Amino acid sequence: MTVMAERTTSHMLVEEFEEIASAAPETVTLEFLDGRIEEKRVPDGDHDEIIRWLQERCMQHRPDLWLYPAGRGLKVETYRQGRARPDGVLASKGHFAGDGEWSDPDGVLMVVEVTSYDGDTDRRDRQDKPAAYAAAGIPVYLLVDREAGVVAVHTTPDAARGCYLDIHRAPFGEEVTLADPVGITLDTETLKNYVG
Numbered sequence: 001m002t003v004m005a006e007r008t009t010s011h012m013l014v015e016e017f018e019e020i021a022s023a024a025p026e027t028v029t030l031e032f033l034d035g036r037i038e039e040k041r042v043p044d045g046d047h048d049e050i051i052r053w054l055q056e057r058c059m060q061h062r063p064d065l066w067l068y069p070a071g072r073g074l075k076v077e078t079y080r081q082g083r084a085r086p087d088g089v090l091a092s093k094g095h096f097a098g099d100g101e102w103s104d105p106d107g108v109l110m111v112v113e114v115t116s117y118d119g120d121t122d123r124r125d126r127q128d129k130p131a132a133y134a135a136a137g138i139p140v141y142l143l144v145d146r147e148a149g150v151v152a153v154h155t156t157p158d159a160a161r162g163c164y165l166d167i168h169r170a171p172f173g174e175e176v177t178l179a180d181p182v183g184i185t186l187d188t189e190t191l192k193n194y195v196g
Helices: 003-009 014-023 045-061 121-135 188-194
Strands: 029-033 036-040 065-069 073-076 082-084 088-092 110-114 140-145 150-158 163-171 175-178 184-187
Touching (some): 045 065, 045 088, 045 184, 110 121, 121 150, 121 163, 150 175
């Protein structure tokens, strides 16, 4: 793709975004999705507890893996060269050793997003992010949707179409299975404690 073609589909080059993101203060998290800069809301305490709970589940059932918390940048959307910072990234322990701020999604087994109570949640977490993660070929996208009170497990990514072919939604309180290559079943009853 030429620079001219990239500029017609995006407001800026990915290199320009990376420069801006590296200079942002610690209180601001920026992402680059579908050619737009997005500000990601700073997580609240309940959000952090959900990620902690999920880290514990992963450690208990898959000690060979680690759920890297928010901050691990991923290169997503091969067409528009997106950049995302999921709330959690599941990969083999040590997988990101030697990487810089932004890593290729190869070897990532699952990404996790926990919704925030803001106006961009619908577009960002329910539309843009699943499309970007599917296009990157990430096998599982787990959305903990606090507003809807459901866990949505997206599997079978179709990279060419930028979507997941299978989506299972379960209300908080039900068990959900995170398909292979993750292979973990979660009892989501405790998630009821972190909505409000």
